[in-house]
Amino acid sequence: MIDPDGFRPNVGIVLMHEDGRVFWARRVRRDGWQFPQGGINTDETPLEAMYRELNEETGLDAAQVEVLGATPGWLRYRLPPHAVRRHERLVCIGQKQVWFLLRFRGDEVDFRLDQTDSPEFDAWRWVDFWYPQAHVVAFKRGVYTRALAHLAPLARAVAGAVAVPVPEGGEAPPRRHSGRRG
Numbered sequence: 305m306i307d308p309d310g311f312r313p314n315v316g317i318v319l320m321h322e323d324g325r326v327f328w329a330r331r332v333r334r335d336g337w338q339f340p341q342g343g344i345n346t347d348e349t350p351l352e353a354m355y356r357e358l359n360e361e362t363g364l365d366a367a368q369v370e371v372l373g374a375t376p377g378w379l380r381y382r383l384p385p386h387a388v389r390r391h392e393r394l395v396c397i398g399q400k401q402v403w404f405l406l407r408f409r410g411d412e413v414d415f416r417l418d419q420t421d422s423p424e425f426d427a428w429r430w431v432d433f434w435y436p437q438a439h440v441v442a443f444k445r446g447v448y449t450r451a452l453a454h455l456a457p458l459a460r461a462v463a464g465a466v467a468v469p470v471p472e473g474g475e476a477p478p479r480r481h482s483g484r485r486g
Contacts, residue, residue: 305343305344305345305346306394306395307400309397310394310395310396310397310398311378311380311396311397311398311399311400312343312396312398312399312400313343313344313350313378313399313400313401314341314342314343314344314399314400314401314402315341315342315344315350315353315354315357315401315402315403315404316339316340316341316379316401316402316403316404316447316451317339317340317341317354317357317358317361317403317404317406318339318403318404318405318406318451318452318455318459319339319340319358319362319364319369319406319408320372320405320406320407320408320433320459320462320463321408321430322407322408322462322463323463323467324432324433324459324460324462324463324464324466324467324468325430325431325432325433325467326339326430326431326432326433326435326436327339327340327362327408327428327430328428328429328430328431328435328436328439329361329362329417329424329425329427329428330425330426330428331424331425331426332423332424332425332426333426336440336441337436337439337440338436338440338441338444339436339440339448340357340358340361340362340424340425341357341399341401342356342357342360342361342424350374350402350404351371351374351404354402354404358406359419360419360420361417361419361423361424361425362415362416362417362419362425362428363414363415363416363417363418363419364408364410364414364415367409367410368408368409368410368414369406369407369408369409369410370406370407370409371404371405371406372405372406372407372455372458372459372462373404373405373455373458374402374403374404374405375401375402375403375450375451375454375455377402378400378401378402379400379401379402379403379447379450379451380398380399380400380401380447381398381399381401381443381444381446381447382397382398382443383396383397383398383399383443384443399447401447401451403451403454403455405455405458405459407462415428433452433456433459433463433467433468434452434468434469434471436448436452437449437452456468456470
């Protein structure tokens with residue numbers, strides 16, 4: 305499903321350990337690392353899509369996580385020009401996402417990256433809360449920064465200020481984004 309502006313509805317998942325570190329995964333057959341994310345089917349709410357994607361990409365289910373919050377509205381990013389498939393009937397120029405912050409309640413043995421026939425990830429690790437915004441592929445950096453900035457107070461309430469510090473210069477509130485620029 306692609307909206308009239310060319311953005312695909314999607315969910316992003318920030319899965320947080322009790323100590324404030326977050327789940328960071330490597331894409332299969334690629335060098336890129338990212339948070340779990342995936343498309344929203346036409347018959348799903350963002351919450352339903354989040355639970356489905358969580359299970360498909362990590363092997364976890366609802367009993368192993370606690371939803372701490374979500375970003376309000378859509379956060380958008382544009383794909384780089386070489387990634388836009390112009391020969392498709394509906395051209396997707398980017399993603400519009402609702403981001404969820406989840407507290408991990410399971411055991412590390414619960415992770416199953418091979419839950420589906422086509423796994424998204426082949427490795428994972430726990431990283432500091434702010435690490436992903438500087439280490440994700442460049443075209444996703446803005447949306448990661450906005451999502452983490454919005455979710456940080458919720459994460460800080462669970463893990464504490466030492467685990468989820470306020471960035472230098474303070475935490476800017478997430479900008480509303482029209483979707484016209486990346």
